[in-house]
Amino acid sequence: MREIALFEKELPITPIQELSGAYDSNQYYVKRDDLLPFCFGGNKVRKAYEFYQDIKKQPIDVIMTYGSNSSNHCRIIANMAVAMGIFCHIISPEENRTVLYNTKLVTDFGAEIETCPVERVAETIRRRIEAYEKQGKRVYFIQGGGHGNLGTEGYVKAYREILAQQEHMGIQFDYIFHASGTGATQAGLVCGRLLAEKSNAAKIVGISIARDADRGREVVKQSIQEYLADRYEALYKEDVLVFTEQYRCGGYGKFNQEIEAQICKVMYQEGIPMDTTYVGKAFWGMQEYINTQNIRNKNILFIHTGGTPLYFDRL
Numbered sequence: 001m002r003e004i005a006l007f008e009k010e011l012p013i014t015p016i017q018e019l020s021g022a023y024d025s026n027q028y029y030v031k032r033d034d035l036l037p038f039c040f041g042g043n044k045v046r047k048a049y050e051f052y053q054d055i056k057k058q059p060i061d062v063i064m065t066y067g068s069n070s071s072n073h074c075r076i077i078a079n080m081a082v083a084m085g086i087f088c089h090i091i092s093p094e095e096n097r098t099v100l101y102n103t104k105l106v107t108d109f110g111a112e113i114e115t116c117p118v119e120r121v122a123e124t125i126r127r128r129i130e131a132y133e134k135q136g137k138r139v140y141f142i143q144g145g146g147h148g149n150l151g152t153e154g155y156v157k158a159y160r161e162i163l164a165q166q167e168h169m170g171i172q173f174d175y176i177f178h179a180s181g182t183g184a185t186q187a188g189l190v191c192g193r194l195l196a197e198k199s200n201a202a203k204i205v206g207i208s209i210a211r212d213a214d215r216g217r218e219v220v221k222q223s224i225q226e227y228l229a230d231r232y233e234a235l236y237k238e239d240v241l242v243f244t245e246q247y248r249c250g251g252y253g254k255f256n257q258e259i260e261a262q263i264c265k266v267m268y269q270e271g272i273p274m275d276t277t278y279v280g281k282a283f284w285g286m287q288e289y290i291n292t293q294n295i296r297n298k299n300i301l302f303i304h305t306g307g308t309p310l311y312f313d314r315l
């Protein structure tokens with residue numbers, strides 16, 4: 001196994017950029033996690049960093065994970081695997097096989113992409129792991145999106161980074177908004193907040209990019225419970241978990257013209273690229289939420305969770 005020098009140290013701190021555009025009376029800042037310096041960045045780098053530390057502890061022959069043709073997670077994991085000299089096997093739903101930039105990158109990294117009907121994913125993963133194990137190969141399985149305690153850990157650390165940055169900048173964020181998908185990012189931020197125990201902490205709002213509120217919220221909550229374990233009962237409060245389904249535009253990957261207009265505006269005024277599936281959708285959702293809730297004169301932090309290759313899929 002080869003080491004990845006970037007992952008042998010702490011990840012570099014990502015910039016918090018003040019926005020210049022006049023959006024409304026609030027002051028906006030963007031935490032540029034899209035600039036994390038590994039394979040076009042994004043929140044999956046923070047998660048991969050934690051998986052890397054875990055994989056290093058054990059002898060592994062195959063890294064296996066799951067994701068769609070547009071998956072940022074699969075891109076990062078395939079890059080990490082090839083950098084470590086470990087074979088990467090990706091299970092992907094056969095329903096949508098358009099070759100997007102992320103798909104192309106995964107293939108370039110030499111990962112095997114195995115497709116199956118979406119309802120047979122769990123079974124396919126189980127059978128593949130068994131087959132590898134029969135050959136005497138040790139498989140490290142990573143859940144889709146990098147879900148689980150290690151993924152959560154990545155954003156507990158990011159939350160601490162934000163606390164240090166706001167102290168350094170001499171400001172106090174009132175809100176933190178971000179795109180919420182499989183939920184580890186939000187679980188990490190919320191756990192970070194609960195563990196920091198600051199009474200004036202920013203309100204964290206997850207903008208769902210796919211799941212409805214019942215399921216989405218439940219998954220984030222489970223992740224929080226899993227991560228906090230025996231500290232959960234004492235620390236968790238329902239009102240720290242805000243997950244809104246209002247801005248899904250009909251589901252994963254769906255978007256409207258307002259989202260496209262918002263993406264253009266932010267690119268032109270700030271030079272920050274955003275995609276329609278995650279970040280652009282969440283940024284638009286944030287603005288709608290702020291309008292609806294009549295939020296004014298606040299300091300708002302938006303976490304740019306990445307997806308840079310998806311920006312080019314639209315062109």
Ligand SMILES: *Cc1c(COP(=O)(O)O)cnc(C)c1O
Nearest residue numbers: 181182183184185278305306307
């Ligand atoms: C995966 C992803 C998300 C969602 O993160 P979760 O931890 O799955 O909620 C948001 N934005 C981008 C760009 C992503 O790739």
